[in-house]
Amino acid sequence: MDTGSSIALLLRSDDPPSPEDCNLAEILDFFGIPWTALTVSEANGDKVASLTASHPQFSILTSARSLAETLQRCKAGTFPAWLAAAASVFVYDFQPGDPCRALLRQITGDPEADIRGIDAWPITVSVTDAFPDMCGPMSALQIQLQRGAADTALVIQAGGGLQSIAAAPEGHLFAGFSHSGVRFFADASLTMVDIRERAATYFDVKKRFAGAVPIVMYLKWSFRDICWTASETNACLIIDDPPLRPRYGFLEFGELLHLANKQTFATTIAFIPWNWQRTNRDTVAAFRKNSEKLSVCVHGCDHTRGEFAARSAELLDRKLKTAKCRMQSLLNKTALDHENVMVFPQGAFSPEAASALKRNGFVAAVNTEVAPADDTSNETTLADLWSVAIVRYGGFSIFTRRYIHHGIENFAFDGLLGKPCFIAGHHDIFRGHGSALAEFLRQLASLRWKLCWRTLGDAVCRSYSIKAGGGTSKIRMFSEQLRIENKEAMTRRIQVMKEEPQVASLKTVTVNQEIVAHEYMDGCLRLTVDIPPGRTADIRCVYHEQPDAFPDSESVSYRLGVAARRYLSELRDNYGSSDLFRFRL
Known part of the structure; x- marks a missing residue:
């Protein structure tokens, strides 16, 4: 005690x-x-x-x-x-x-x-x-x-x-x-x-x-002086699915950027890697120019139903290798980098998917669903939902996000708990030129909290729990990358703790790209870091990758099915939801 x-x-x-x-x-x-x-x-x-x-x-x-x-x-x-x-x-x-x-x-x-x-x-x-x-x-x-x-x-x-x-x-x-x-x-x-x-x-x-x-x-x-708390509430608007083109459904990127500048928020597009070749030069340029407000993360691979609800580690590794190759191709083609955060298609995931993401260099996942698609494998508890992120599955962080219709009171309670504020949406959140979104953002801004808008990758890396104690602060790390600034006039010492049930898969721990010593005790990775005044500590956990996994090589019929699905989805989103397109894609 x-x-x-x-x-x-x-x-x-x-x-x-x-x-x-x-x-x-x-x-x-x-x-x-x-x-x-x-x-x-x-x-x-x-x-x-x-x-x-x-x-x-x-x-x-x-x-x-x-x-x-x-x-x-x-x-x-x-x-x-x-x-x-x-x-x-x-x-x-x-x-x-x-x-x-x-x-x-x-x-x-x-x-x-x-x-x-x-x-x-x-x-x-x-x-x-x-x-x-x-x-x-x-x-x-x-x-x-x-x-x-x-x-x-x-x-x-x-x-x-x-x-x-x-x-x-x-x-x-x-x-x-x-x-x-x-x-x-x-x-x-x-x-x-x-x-x-x-x-x-x-x-x-x-x-x-x-x-x-x-x-x-x-x-x-x-117990405000001794309980786990958050120094700030990181926030991001996450829009699923759009390719990087001027318009997608109700979403117009020019209008989004204007609204983001007016109301000071940040947006990350959950980008389907399959779309890597289908981009617009001017839209991509807007992302590069406004990198503090606009970014892309990874949204599945082909965006097929339940592709990351699979239980096969080999299949999941192949899917992730394919997704990573496509995102690298996007970078090579457009000079637009992505954030190593996964948003699961349809919110469906398996416990094995969390471990596969860790092996493949992802720092976190962000999801609306809080439990695996297979109910029999659900181990999520209320404590997990109250935590900064769910770490129940392989020790890999799955941050939760909410839709606007969940209500301002639930976003506020999450903030009271110390969770980040991640808003989920699709193109239709911009219906009526985003008037409902703008009103909700005004409600968020009126709450009594320190809300810090960041792109998703930056937000998850800065979301942690802290407990002050004498000259040393205790930090609970969640994502596989932690970023902490020292804004004080003297060196700040932090003791970092991270739950790690798969310690055998851990390769190294680095601070500002230098390998550092760490210890493992009571199921947790632990290390002490001194941060000089005005400096930032970038702490990363690096894991062994699956050596024999290669990108997917699917059949022609599968590839045609994926293409049909994507084009029909875009047809539905761009031209309305008549009875012809009222089916789930």
């Missing part, structure tokens, strides 16, 4: 830990927050002092029932000294009934405080704009929750420094207040999400607000 830093005390009953106790502990571990359990008997036996002696401050997290049991011995209107010594107390699981209702009235000082069930759906939750340090990018949002997204609401009269953090018509879903010298935060959630739970699709706060949003807000605020 870390000493010399804040600590969380998990107050629980004397019985074995409940599922909610375990779920809360997992969330604390996820954020790197040190914690220790405190039973009701230990609290009443004055053990708090010994548990917190080596920590400058502590906060308490508890269910309402456990706190009620602890306070039974206290005189009315008073709290024990150890509770008053806490920096704050987070209370959740206010079950309907007299014990929890009595506790709510005791800690608020409101004799009419009550617990109310939520029956009407949907409900609109208002997040305060008066507590940006806690709410971050979710400040001032109005979120329409679907049935089951919240359990109950707390009815508390104004007074006692009451601060509503998230409120619904039925009452407060999350609120802060002070009473008798103790600062409380009351969360109406009855349960905590189990971040070990398998996830087949993206996390949606409109469906799972309770047990997720309040606890994340609280932990990121209460």
Whole structure:
């Protein structure tokens, strides 16, 4: 356990830990927050002092029932000294009934405080704009929750420094207040999400607000000096499929560049390698001239259905070799380089595809789907979705991205978690000259965060988690390339850690192209780097490639099928979606 830093005390009953106790502990571990359990008997036996002696401050997290049991011995209107010594107390699981209702009235000082069930759906939750340090990018949002997204609401009269953090018509879903010298935060959630739970699709706060949003807000605020966090939110708009020609469907590259200059954003085209010969000189020149705003990455190989959902390592290696050869040919022909990031066609991938990308020099993948196409191989958890990137498959990072229709609240929650802001789209995102996109970008710009627009390759290399500690910062590396600047006036030391389950495939680790020493411990690659003032450290993991894999040599019928698919797709996108073309390509 870390000493010399804040600590969380998990107050629980004397019985074995409940599922909610375990779920809360997992969330604390996820954020790197040190914690220790405190039973009701230990609290009443004055053990708090010994548990917190080596920590400058502590906060308490508890269910309402456990706190009620602890306070039974206290005189009315008073709290024990150890509770008053806490920096704050987070209370959740206010079950309907007299014990929890009595506790709510005791800690608020409101004799009419009550617990109310939520029956009407949907409900609109208002997040305060008066507590940006806690709410971050979710400040001032109005979120329409679907049935089951919240359990109950707390009815508390104004007074006692009451601060509503998230409120619904039925009452407060999350609120802060002070009473008798103790600062409380009351969360109406009855349960905590189990971040070990398998996830087949993206996390949606409109469906799972309770047990997720309040606890994340609280932990990121209460333990802001010690939990894993992000120094900035990297952002990129990713448009799938277009060849590099002046117009594709609703997308006109001249109009895109004008909008990017006006609203200051960056775009990466997920480019199908098959199209490498089908480019326009002026369009390519615009990309080269505006390389900080426009770039291309790799979008499959032929863009056939499920081509990277294959389980054969040999087949995947051949596909990737072909894709790389085509992208190299694009460079040779046009002098336009690409970013070594994969966007899977149709979002379909297999666990083996992640390992194949690592062997073939890709630094990361970015995807809308969060689980492999074959459900039986899905190991993605909610913790993976909350992380900067999914590293479940071969230790290779798959960054998640969202469509605009996922809602601003989900982009904001991702930002609160420390994830990058990657927007997915196709040509039709520019319908109406991109008016809906422009409005969404204005919403993003209005959020309380440090949003940094970059092309996709640069964005993934600068997306990492950081934890400050004395003179050395701890860094969690995700993509196979990490880029960190030192903007300070003195040398900065960082300790880099990267999950690496396939250490045998690791060839070298380099810093600014020089091979450096590293160690491997507890499943993680570790190294220490000193960055001089005003300099940048470019850290790369280089892996052994598959020696006997060669580019694909497909049959004539296959090549004709791919060509037909691509031309029909372009016909559909360029000339509308009449009944003739309403099929999936």
